[in-house]
Amino acid sequence: MKITAITAIPLSFRLDQGKTVTMGIGSTTKRDAIIVKVETSEGITGYGEAHPGRSPGAVVSLIHNTLAPMLIGMQATDCIGVWKRVHRMQLSSHGVGSGASLGLAGIDMALWDIRGKAANMPLYELLGGSKRRLPAYAGGISLGYQPKESLAEEAQEYVARGYKAVKLRLGDTAAKDIERVLHVRKVLGDDIDILTDANTAYTIADVRRVLPVLAEIKAGWLEEPFACSDFASYREAAKITSLVPIAAGENHYTRFEFAQLLEAGSVRIWQPDLSKCGGITEGLAIAALASAHRIPMNTHSSATGLNHAATIHFASAIENTQYFEACVSHYNPLRDMFGVSFEIGKDGCVEPLDKPGIGIEVDESIFAKYPLIDGPGYVVKF
Ligand SMILES: [Mg+2]
Numbered sequence: 378m379k380i381t382a383i384t385a386i387p388l389s390f391r392l393d394q395g396k397t398v399t400m401g402i403g404s405t406t407k408r409d410a411i412i413v414k415v416e417t418s419e420g421i422t423g424y425g426e427a428h429p430g431r432s433p434g435a436v437v438s439l440i441h442n443t444l445a446p447m448l449i450g451m452q453a454t455d456c457i458g459v460w461k462r463v464h465r466m467q468l469s470s471h472g473v474g475s476g477a478s479l480g481l482a483g484i485d486m487a488l489w490d491i492r493g494k495a496a497n498m499p500l501y502e503l504l505g506g507s508k509r510r511l512p513a514y515a516g517g518i519s520l521g522y523q524p525k526e527s528l529a530e531e532a533q534e535y536v537a538r539g540y541k542a543v544k545l546r547l548g549d550t551a552a553k554d555i556e557r558v559l560h561v562r563k564v565l566g567d568d569i570d571i572l573t574d575a576n577t578a579y580t581i582a583d584v585r586r587v588l589p590v591l592a593e594i595k596a597g598w599l600e601e602p603f604a605c606s607d608f609a610s611y612r613e614a615a616k617i618t619s620l621v622p623i624a625a626g627e628n629h630y631t632r633f634e635f636a637q638l639l640e641a642g643s644v645r646i647w648q649p650d651l652s653k654c655g656g657i658t659e660g661l662a663i664a665a666l667a668s669a670h671r672i673p674m675n676t677h678s679s680a681t682g683l684n685h686a687a688t689i690h691f692a693s694a695i696e697n698t699q700y701f702e703a704c705v706s707h708y709n710p711l712r713d714m715f716g717v718s719f720e721i722g723k724d725g726c727v728e729p730l731d732k733p734g735i736g737i738e739v740d741e742s743i744f745a746k747y748p749l750i751d752g753p754g755y756v757v758k759f
Pocket of ligand 1: 574576600601627
């Protein structure tokens, strides 16, 4: 079964006033996703998702003009061979680094979808996992900067749906962040896990002020206080308290960057995104590295139901999953366009789909509704 075609389909939609969410990387103006379709000589077609970075048109061009020509003709089941070729030609020499990782991620996810369909097995089974219930937290683009009262109301809405954990956005001012987390803890009580994410907007001085308060409210983690490559600040932050682990990984690419996180010795919760880190093949390598160092995996998942469903399969097939990040955005048609990819139970858990492969039926006629709007999806006030 050979790879005969690789097609990247960019999709976008705008967020109107009132539907935007503000967080450490700015306010959402639109959302984008790239669906990657891989066709084979046996007529089996697989679909994956590549994160658009902040430049969906560029990632689509990279997939069509650079990655596809080097992979067409290879065995569709040869995920390791594909990984080796992209790593050799695009990731390690004269390539475009993280861009190649985004493109590879979508292709690799589609190849795993093909493998599952060929074997007539749901992906979690193919990966060696079982259908088990996985704790989920209310995340995605939600719970952004807003008055503490409405933030607590939004969090309560997710708890009422079944979530036992919610993620609040920090990185506003330290004073406002502290006011919000204290209020939400008071309203939710002690039984809900409160997670926090600064989306790289903090300085080390901010973290010195905020971390002791996060320890006081027993927050589950502080995610991405700093830029992904700022290892010195990560090391410094980890010395402030051991009571709140520092989390990162959605902006780290390939097993090699996760190995650097290990060397920095400061990030105790890993959050690779299967549509960014290089795909499921790469994710398995990262999960094994984490397992050997007793680091919990909280696999980040982006825009569409494809990545959400693939992430739940993956999370069911590694031994160190902590939470699935459920996208609870009030408005995300890219999440919903293929039907339901996960359902939260009253126990706060989700479980993997049962159909072969990723288990999502892709109706390509829907794509025409969400034509590409190129450019970045966030506006930041400088
Ligand atoms: Mg995050």
